[in-house]
Amino acid sequence: MSFENFAMERYQSTFEHEVLFNLSESGVEPLTLAELLEISGTSIESFLATSLEYNHSRGTPKLRERVASIYPGANAENVLVTNGGAEANYVLAWSLLSPGDELVFQTPNFMQVGSLANNFGVDVKPWPLREDRDWLPDTEELDTLVTDKTKAILVTNPNNPTGSILPESTMDAIVRAAERVGAWIIVDEIYRGAELEERETTTFWGKSDRVLVTAGLSKAYGLPGLRLGWAIVPEDLVEGLWAHKDYTTISMGTMSDRLAAAALHEDVRPRIKERTRAILNTNWKVIETWLQDRADTFKWIPPKAGAIVYARYDLPIESMALAERLRTEADCLIVPGEHFDMEPYVRMGFGPELSKLEIALERCAMVVDPLRQST
Numbered sequence: 001m002s003f004e005n006f007a008m009e010r011y012q013s014t015f016e017h018e019v020l021f022n023l024s025e026s027g028v029e030p031l032t033l034a035e036l037l038e039i040s041g042t043s044i045e046s047f048l049a050t051s052l053e054y055n056h057s058r059g060t061p062k063l064r065e066r067v068a069s070i071y072p073g074a075n076a077e078n079v080l081v082t083n084g085g086a087e088a089n090y091v092l093a094w095s096l097l098s099p100g101d102e103l104v105f106q107t108p109n110f111m112q113v114g115s116l117a118n119n120f121g122v123d124v125k126p127w128p129l130r131e132d133r134d135w136l137p138d139t140e141e142l143d144t145l146v147t148d149k150t151k152a153i154l155v156t157n158p159n160n161p162t163g164s165i166l167p168e169s170t171m172d173a174i175v176r177a178a179e180r181v182g183a184w185i186i187v188d189e190i191y192r193g194a195e196l197e198e199r200e201t202t203t204f205w206g207k208s209d210r211v212l213v214t215a216g217l218s219k220a221y222g223l224p225g226l227r228l229g230w231a232i233v234p235e236d237l238v239e240g241l242w243a244h245k246d247y248t249t250i251s252m253g254t255m256s257d258r259l260a261a262a263a264l265h266e267d268v269r270p271r272i273k274e275r276t277r278a279i280l281n282t283n284w285k286v287i288e289t290w291l292q293d294r295a296d297t298f299k300w301i302p303p304k305a306g307a308i309v310y311a312r313y314d315l316p317i318e319s320m321a322l323a324e325r326l327r328t329e330a331d332c333l334i335v336p337g338e339h340f341d342m343e344p345y346v347r348m349g350f351g352p353e354l355s356k357l358e359i360a361l362e363r364c365a366m367v368v369d370p371l372r373q374s375t
């Protein structure tokens with residue numbers, strides 16, 4: 001059977017530690033361990049006393065309670081803690097989707113589940129976000145895509161790569177479409193909490209008993225190295241997901257569980273999110289100015305969440321070739337539109353430390369500006 005690579009992840013995994021400037025990341029500059037201990041008031045001694053035993057396979061009760069507290073009406077029994085949001089998506093897809101099922105898949109998107117579903121022999125039906133609607137989808141189109149064979153509808157909200165956020169009316173339309181045929185609604189909410197404005201994105205959780213949410217600490221909390229994510233699902237589904245996780249990683253790291261519980265303490269969580277929002281707003285102005293200075297070349301809709309902007313460009317070069325020139329000539333890694341099956345687009349991250357971002361953009365200009373002159 002042919003195997004479809006997860007193209008974006010393969011590209012990032014290969015080069016993110018080889019370049020000086022990584023603009024392929026969609027989250028903000030990560031916290032250091034020292035910063036997390038400081039911000040959460042965790043003493044180094046108590047942290048060092050952590051026994052490196054196997055962790056609770058579902059996540060410790062304390063962590064599961066703290067995760068549940070982010071979702072109105074949820075409790076610890078709804079939560080399965082995973083190694084990153086990626087594992088949560090994986091176990092959901094693996095346990096729910098079978099060959100011949102249909103998956104309605106919002107595009108563009110973090111392509112993990114789309115590619116995985118292709119690998120599982122699932123029929124993937126793209127549901128596009130519309131650039132001319134500020135990267136929002138057409139709900140009438142959804143109604144035509146959802147059939148009796150639809151096993152699940154998958155949306156990422158806030159969206160990667162566009163940074164758009166679905167309005168409540170669209171969320172309700174998705175729920176209606178799924179309930180009409182008894183499909184699951186898988187919502188990847190990993191960017192919830194990484195909004196540029198103060199108001200947090202409304203969770204899908206609680207809108208229907210067909211809703212399954214995945215998320216984690218990698219984006220809004222700036223803690224990707226903890227590899228800490230979760231699925232939050234109706235109680236009767238947890239057992240099945242957990243059984244699948246027995247085959248993937250068994251449990252997450254003990255230290256990660258401990259630090260995640262500290263990060264999600266009710267007094268700490270707002271402080272981390274405040275840090276994220278401050279970075280997003282400061283850095284957005286910098287990359288927006290860079291784009292505005294090149295408004296003849298780039299067209300973009302300002303992201304509402306996430307440290308990424310998805311820009312259409314007018315240059316005589318395909319996105320992968322452009323990404324490769326930026327990598328090899330400017331030492332900057334970006335994500336080409338090709339990884340979202342779209343041309344001519346680039347996804348540029350603006351989460352790094354400010355001085356690094358400024359230098360990275362100057363270096364990108366050294367590749368982009370001569371190309372602009374040649375058009």
Ligand SMILES: Cc1ncc(COP(=O)(O)O)c(C=O)c1O
Nearest residue numbers: 084085086110156160190216218
């Ligand atoms: C929408 C989305 N979901 C999941 C992930 C993976 O998250 P994690 O690093 O926590 O596994 C990403 C990473 O970019 C993402 O963009």
